[in-house]
Amino acid sequence: MNILIIDNNDSFTRNLEHLLATTVSGADVVVEPYAHLASLDLAQFELIVISPGPGSPAEYPGYERVFTSGKPVLGICLGMQIMNEYRGGGTGRLPGCMHGKTDRIMFDGAVHTVARYHSLCVTKVGDRLEILSENSDTVPMCLGNREDRLLGYQFHPESFLTPDGGAFIDYALDYLGLR
Amino acid sequence: MTTLSTISVSVNRDRFDAFAGQLARTMEADLVLSSKGYPAETTSVIGVRPVAELVVTEETTTDRIKDFCFSTPGLAMGFVSYTYGMKLRGISSNKPLDFPLGHLKKYGATVEYDKDNEQAILSSEDQPLLDELSELLKTSPDELPETEVPGLPTSPPSTSLGRAEYEAGVRETLERILSGYTYQLNLSTKFTWDCPDLDPLALFLALRKSHPAPFYSWLNSGPNKVLSTSPERFLRVADGHVLSQPIKGTLRFDQYSPELVSRLTDSPKEDAELSMIVDLIRNDISANCEYGSVRVENHKSVFAVDNLLQMYGDVHGELREDRDCLDLFFDAFPGGSITGCPKKSSMTIIEELEPHSRGIYCGSVVVIRDEKNMDSSIAIRTAVYGTETKKLDYWAGSGIVVDSKPASEYQETLAKAEKFLTLGER
Numbered sequence: 001m002n003i004l005i006i007d008n009n010d011s012f013t014r015n016l017e018h019l020l021a022t023t024v025s026g027a028d029v030v031v032e033p034y035a036h037l038a039s040l041d042l043a044q045f046e047l048i049v050i051s052p053g054p055g056s057p058a059e060y061p062g063y064e065r066v067f068t069s070g071k072p073v074l075g076i077c078l079g080m081q082i083m084n085e086y087r088g089g090g091t092g093r094l095p096g097c098m099h100g101k102t103d104r105i106m107f108d109g110a111v112h113t114v115a116r117y118h119s120l121c122v123t124k125v126g127d128r129l130e131i132l133s134e135n136s137d138t139v140p141m142c143l144g145n146r147e148d149r150l151l152g153y154q155f156h157p158e159s160f161l162t163p164d165g166g167a168f169i170d171y172a173l174d175y176l177g178l179r
Numbered sequence: 180m181t182t183l184s185t186i187s188v189s190v191n192r193d194r195f196d197a198f199a200g201q202l203a204r205t206m207e208a209d210l211v212l213s214s215k216g217y218p219a220e221t222t223s224v225i226g227v228r229p230v231a232e233l234v235v236t237e238e239t240t241t242d243r244i245k246d247f248c249f250s251t252p253g254l255a256m257g258f259v260s261y262t263y264g265m266k267l268r269g270i271s272s273n274k275p276l277d278f279p280l281g282h283l284k285k286y287g288a289t290v291e292y293d294k295d296n297e298q299a300i301l302s303s304e305d306q307p308l309l310d311e312l313s314e315l316l317k318t319s320p321d322e323l324p325e326t327e328v329p330g331l332p333t334s335p336p337s338t339s340l341g342r343a344e345y346e347a348g349v350r351e352t353l354e355r356i357l358s359g360y361t362y363q364l365n366l367s368t369k370f371t372w373d374c375p376d377l378d379p380l381a382l383f384l385a386l387r388k389s390h391p392a393p394f395y396s397w398l399n400s401g402p403n404k405v406l407s408t409s410p411e412r413f414l415r416v417a418d419g420h421v422l423s424q425p426i427k428g429t430l431r432f433d434q435y436s437p438e439l440v441s442r443l444t445d446s447p448k449e450d451a452e453l454s455m456i457v458d459l460i461r462n463d464i465s466a467n468c469e470y471g472s473v474r475v476e477n478h479k480s481v482f483a484v485d486n487l488l489q490m491y492g493d494v495h496g497e498l499r500e501d502r503d504c505l506d507l508f509f510d511a512f513p514g515g516s517i518t519g520c521p522k523k524s525s526m527t528i529i530e531e532l533e534p535h536s537r538g539i540y541c542g543s544v545v546v547i548r549d550e551k552n553m554d555s556s557i558a559i560r561t562a563v564y565g566t567e568t569k570k571l572d573y574w575a576g577s578g579i580v581v582d583s584k585p586a587s588e589y590q591e592t593l594a595k596a597e598k599f600l601t602l603g604e605r
Contacts, residue, residue: 009521009523009524010521011458011459011462011463011515011520011521011522011523012458012462012521013461013462014461014463014465014466015458015461015462015465017465018465018470018471018473020311021470021471022470022471044433053521054359054360054361054362054521054524055358055359055360055524056359058356060269078359093357093358097356097357098460098581099356099362099363099451099455099580099581100362100363100450100451100452100453100454100455101447101450101451101454103580115454115458118359119356119357119358119359119362119364119581120358120359156458157455159458160454160457160458160461160475160478161454161458163257
């Protein structure tokens with residue numbers, strides 16, 4: 001499977017690359033910087049991943065072409081917030097800003113420990129996006145639309161603090177109709 | 180065609196250090212001196228009579244540095260400054276560059292300490308030089324002498340960020356964290372003493388004796404003398420096996436007791452600081468490591484150095500077949516523990532909030548053996564003495580996370596500067 005990660009100047013992108021490469025059999029993972037977004041040939045990829053990164057979605061224009069490409073999209077952290085704002089949702093400061101800490105969330109019928117790194121969070125969910133998981137403070141932790149093949153994680157499956165990171169990649173492949 | 184000759188001589192570590200001090204005094208030797216029992220323990224190396232030197236400037240490419248290190252045999256030793264890392268990561272600066280971006284040397288002879296066999300290994304292609312060194316070793320003292328350090332500063336240092344400014348910097352950093360531009364940021368201040376009569380080598384050797392740490396380095400670079408007393412490893416590559424040991428989490432103590440360790444490891448703030456940087460280091464080595472090889476071990480281990488408890492973790496990986504140790508080093512440089520996370524955004528904010536240039540501080544001291552073997556420190560707890568300016572510069576910093584308190588972070592920087600701030604009291 002040809003997978004493209006668009007790197008929003010983050011320092012966790014290579015962790016995501018390694019997680020995808022070791023979880024998805026036959027994966028060929030390419031990492032491209034956000035600066036190349038406008039000129040990327042998206043047609044050759046079967047999955048497009050939008051990385052975490054500093055700042056807010058408004059500072060990363062140009063993702064329309066990814067969402068209108070017809071390709072399945074997985075957004076992580078900032079990537080999920082970008083997806084949410086594309087659908088008309090909102091982003092704001094997270095009360096109790098959280099970096100490098102774990103949370104336990106209900107996801108897909110089971111409790112999972114996940115790593116959280118975020119100052120901002122989804123404050124208004126975008127059109128036709130479903131909250132698939134939220135934490136005990138009702139902060140959205142996973143948003144998606146199965147039909148449109150969009151999925152976002154607010155937490156970080158690629159962190160070493162997330163013990164079963166691969167499970168979230170497997171879930172994404174199923175949800176996005178990639179197997 | 181000359182060939183490399185080696186001589187092995189039985190010596191203990193104290194005598195090796197004394198010999199190193201002697202060669203630094205009489206032959207302008209460069210030194211990396213380690214101590215046993217620390218996570219970042221490395222091989223002690225003395226380099227004498229440089230045969231090739233590379234002073235790194237803004238124009239120097241990483242390919243040029245690789246060529247310098249790998250195109251001829253023999254180890255290369257020296258430093259790479261934080262400012263070279265700014266160039267690599269695309270961070271621009273208007274601050275005057277008053278210090279080389281790096282300086283590497285190859286030597287006419289090296290002496291290394293084989294700790295397993297308690298031997299000094301003297302190596303050179305130059306037989307007369309080898310004979311001269313082995314004669315000197317026969318007469319070297321058993322240990323570094325206890326001596327007064329001439330010319331220690333008698334007045335307090337000037338600082339680039341005093342208490343009020345540093346605490347304001349912490350508050351500004353917290354605001355940037357709340358806005359999501361950084362998740363953790365290392366903010367430093369610079370101390371400068373005027374000390375026209377200082378004997379910097381005597382100071383280095385006195386500190387070496389009184390405050391042991393695993394990555395002491397004494398490097399001669401033009402008019403500058405580097406006195407590094409680092410406890411932290413950046414990257415080691417041993418036959419392609421990669422190890423990084425980021426330190427995050429500091430607790431100052433007067434009297435050590437075991438329960439202090441759990442005070443550090445149980446702190447959610449210190450835990451988050453280290454965890455974040457471990458994830459960052461995983462990322463930074465992953466670009467050049469085999470898929471599936473990167474793993475974390477000994478997370479939240481603790482060791483003591485000076486009067487500080489330091490928490491660290493081991494990040495391992497296997498270097499990709501088609502990459503060398505300098506590909507890894509330059510992609511991961513400067514070390515994440517002294518930038519913050521995400522790296523580029525944090526470095527941009529550091530450049531804005533710190534009035535000083537970091538120079539060698541937060542760069543690395545490196546010993547590069549070949550394409551698959553190197554070791555390097557994070558150049559913290561590091562001073563520079565300018566023999567022309569007659570100034571002694573030292574820097575100290577602290578990792579700021581959302582739970583940080585400005586006053587405590589300032590105290591932490593002072594604790595890290597303590598062995599230099601108390602110099603006048605020696």
